[in-house]
Amino acid sequence: xxxxxxxxxxxxxxSACRYVAxxxxxxxxxxxTFYGTSVVNVAGxxxxxLFLGLAWHHxxxxxxxxxxxxxxxGGFTTASTAAVESIRLARTGQHHQLALQLVGTYALSIALxxxxxxxxxxx
Numbered sequence: 001x002x003x004x005x006x007x008x009x010x011x012x013x014x015s016a017c018r019y020v021a022x023x024x025x026x027x028x029x030x031x032x033t034f035y036g037t038s039v040v041n042v043a044g045x046x047x048x049x050l051f052l053g054l055a056w057h058h059x060x061x062x063x064x065x066x067x068x069x070x071x072x073x074g075g076f077t078t079a080s081t082a083a084v085e086s087i088r089l090a091r092t093g094q095h096h097q098l099a100l101q102l103v104g105t106y107a108l109s110i111a112l113x114x115x116x117x118x119x120x121x122x123x
Contacts, residue, residue: 018078
């Protein structure tokens with residue numbers, strides 16, 4: 001039961017951080033775009049790699065590992081919103097933006113997940 005409560009609290013914190021980051025990006029650019037979700041997903045990938053590296057290298061307690069990776073990062077990152085934004089870009093004929101989102105976001109996410117794991121001590 002403790003794990004579920006920790007996951008709920010950390011997931012809520014991650015979701016709130018995602019919302020704040022997305023709103024800040026929209027305000028900075030003056031309009032809603034996919035950039036907010038992309039920045040959150042890339043940053044979240046780095047954090048997942050970092051937390052995973054720390055968990056493996058420093059034998060982090062499974063509760064903390066679940067809290068940080070599954071809870072916080074699971075709430076922070078969002079593949080479903082990225083998918084909806086991809087559909088919106090395709091429907092509105094913004095094919096260059098769609099390609100940038102798909103290739104750029106996922107390539108950066110993978111690269112930064114590796115970088116986070118390296119920094120955390122895994123690689």
